[in-house]
Amino acid sequence: MEEETIVENPRSQEQTGDVVSVGSDLLSGVTDKRRVRKYNLGDLLFKNLTVLFAVVVLMLVLLMAFEMYDGSKLSFQEFGTGFVTSSSWDPVEEDYGALPFMYGTIVSSLLALLIALPLSVGVAIFLSELAPSWVERPVSFMVELLAGVPSIVYGLWGIFVLVPWIRKTVEPFLSDHLGFLPLFRGAPYGFGMLAAGMILAVMILPIIASISRDVLRSVPRLQREAALAIGATQWETTRIVLRDSRSGILGATMLGLGRAIGETMAVTMVIGNRPEISFSLFDPGYTMASVIANEFTEATTEMYINALIEVAFILFVITIVVNMLARLLVWSATRKWK
Amino acid sequence: MxxxxxxxxxxxxxxxxxxxxxxxxxxxxxxxxxxxxxxxFYTVGKGASYIDLDFFTHMPRPVGEPGGGMANAILGTLILLGLGSVVGLPIGILAGIYLAEFGRNKFGEVVRFMTDVLSGVPSIVVGVVAYTLVVLPMKQFSALAGGVALGILMIPTVTRTSEEMIRLVPDSYREAGLALGIPQWKTTLRIVLRTAFTGITTGVLLAMARIAGETAPLLFTALGNRFWSTAIDQPIASLPVFIYDYAKAPFEDWNNQAWAAALVLIFMISILSFTIRFVTRSRFQND
Known part of the structure; x- marks a missing residue:
């Protein structure tokens, strides 16, 4: 209460004594509106400028959603929900359905996860639990290098190295030994779902591996020491660490999945680009991203472009959902120990 | 027993x-x-023998004529990187400043979350958005549209690294500035940002390394160009699109040039990454 009176009426306090008057001078400097402006004009401008740009980032996501919604109105009105259930993609008849692309995206991404997940967890365990530091550093570096290679270079490598290898070695081997499964039937083209899944696996491995490594490392040392102290082997200790990092690894996997779903160039170059749904992994397929990449510049009619933008919109929504789940999982997993 | x-x-x-x-x-x-x-191994093995001085100084030749280079694509990639930076850096850095200096609230959390969401959006989708935003109104494929797409792709990386780097600046620096009576905006610009400068540079280089190899968002924005062009309202060539076109072509000579272009692209990205390593290392040695 005493302070408030000082603030309200600084001058009256000046008579009461030296000590108080010093205090009242300081306080009056802060609050007396006649002498010092409450806000510095520069501060006000600067803060609001940064707020403006923060809002720009926020609005960008909404703008993207709106632009794609606006750009796909025609096809949305024409086909409605049939767009995602129809498997006909016929630019001549102007009849569009995105099912083959959604199928291709899902199957190639899941195949990639199937290959990359065990490997990535293995790499993460190796880097965080097993490797001596003189091995760990170069391997970490190479895994990070793998993440930095542009998609187009993977695609180039895919066309000229991976696809011939799959055609000559992998597919004949699979059809010889597992040919009774419908998954491994048909002519070995090389270009197809299997090639797409494999190249995607190489591309998402560094993401899953490096995040999983960080998640494993965030498990406190005490957990390991406790296990080792009661006589657990290295693997048994690792299992305990793994059990503690389940949700984080799941999050890393989802991030990898998000990347695989949106990956364009490398997949476009090796998947064969045929809008058909086939259970055989040897057959060519098509993904949402690659149909946009291939046909956008060729799309001549309004409806064609609208249909392609709608494919982009669906892709956008799917990746956002997958990424949000992933972030939530990684966030809660690494926060657990803090 | x-x-x-x-x-x-x-x-x-x-x-x-x-x-x-x-x-x-x-x-x-x-x-x-x-x-x-x-x-x-393959990129160096297949590409190295096709790289000579002509490759950097000559234009692409028509089919059937061996030799030629991709001077226009190298220049185009640099121009696109520049345009992307012009679009992406101001937004990214200022949003990063907001998050670090003022963003400890609900709105900051929302922006941070949206930045993460944005970083997960596939680059091809960003290309589609740049198409509807720039190409449709201008009725023309252009370097500018490509720059907008690349700029949007840079924003999440630049925002998050700027924020983290500005956060690393100790509060005592800010307090020292304010205690001298310097207004907060000047303290932020002259003291905090200057201290965080190398860190922010790292983020910028990182973002550039990421987008230098982007192909998908350029296919229907910058499109590609077989001729020398520096105009930002015209289609422009770029290394990644060059690789894509030449890899698909059924001519062995072109395929080999694609490998050479890939090698040049990887080399450019490596220079960026090594600069990052150098900058961060000298930074930590100073501390």
């Missing part, structure tokens, strides 16, 4: 399991490293 052999058996089984699983982890590390080595 019986129980002793039982525990012994279990002991060896545990040992064997331990050995097996550890070997699997080693094997998967080996398998993860193999593709890196293969990709670099």
């Amino acid at each position: 019986k129980s002793a052999t039982l525990t012994n058996g279990r002991f060896y089984r545990r040992k064997a399991m331990n050995f097996f699983m550890n070997s699997l982890a080693w094997a998967s590390a080996l398998m993860a490293v193999t593709p890196v080595l293969l990709i670099f």
Whole structure:
């Protein structure tokens, strides 16, 4: 209460004594509106400028959603929900359905996860639990290098190295030994779902591996020491660490999945680009991203472009959902120990 | 007796399991490293012999004429990187400043979350948005549209690294500035940002390294160009699109040039990454 009176009426306090008057001078400097402006004009401008740009980032996501919604109105009105259930993609008849692309995206991404997940967890365990530091550093570096290679270079490598290898070695081997499964039937083209899944696996491995490594490392040392102290082997200790990092690894996997779903160039170059749904992994397929990449510049009619933008919109929504789940999982997993 | 052999058996089984699983982890590390080595081996092996001075100074030749270069694509990639930076850096850095200096509230959390969301949006989708935003109104494919797409792709990386780097600046620096009576905006610009400068540069280089190889968002924005062009309202060539076109072409000579272009692209990105390593290392040595 005493302070408030000082603030309200600084001058009256000046008579009461030296000590108080010093205090009242300081306080009056802060609050007396006649002498010092409450806000510095520069501060006000600067803060609001940064707020403006923060809002720009926020609005960008909404703008993207709106632009794609606006750009796909025609096809949305024409086909409605049939767009995602129809498997006909016929630019001549102007009849569009995105099912083959959604199928291709899902199957190639899941195949990639199937290959990359065990490997990535293995790499993460190796880097965080097993490797001596003189091995760990170069391997970490190479895994990070793998993440930095542009998609187009993977695609180039895919066309000229991976696809011939799959055609000559992998597919004949699979059809010889597992040919009774419908998954491994048909002519070995090389270009197809299997090639797409494999190249995607190489591309998402560094993401899953490096995040999983960080998640494993965030498990406190005490957990390991406790296990080792009661006589657990290295693997048994690792299992305990793994059990503690389940949700984080799941999050890393989802991030990898998000990347695989949106990956364009490398997949476009090796998947064969045929809008058909086939259970055989040897057959060519098509993904949402690659149909946009291939046909956008060729799309001549309004409806064609609208249909392609709608494919982009669906892709956008799917990746956002997958990424949000992933972030939530990684966030809660690494926060657990803090 | 019986129980002793039982525990012994279990002991060896545990040992064997331990050995097996550890070997699997080693094997998967080996398998993860193999593709890196293969990709670099092939890119250097196939591309190096096609790189000479002409490759950097000449234009692409028509089909059937061997030789020629991709001077226009190298220039185009640099121009696109510049345009992307012009679009992406101001937004990214200022949003980063907001998050670090004022963003400890609900709105900051929302912006941070949206930045993460944005970083997960596939680059091809960003290309589609740049098409509807720039190409449709201008009725023309252009370097500008490509720059907008690349700029949007830079924003999440630049925002998050700027925020983290500005956060690293100790509060005592800010307090020292304010205690001298310097207004907060000047303290932020002159003291905090200057201290965080190398860190922010790292983020910028990182973002540039990421977008330098982007192909998908350029296909229907910058499109590509077989001629020399520096106009930002015209289609422009770029290394990634060049690689794509030449890799698909059924001519061996073109395929080889695609490898050479890939090597140049990887080389450019490596320069950026090594600069990052150099900048961050000298930074930590100073501390």
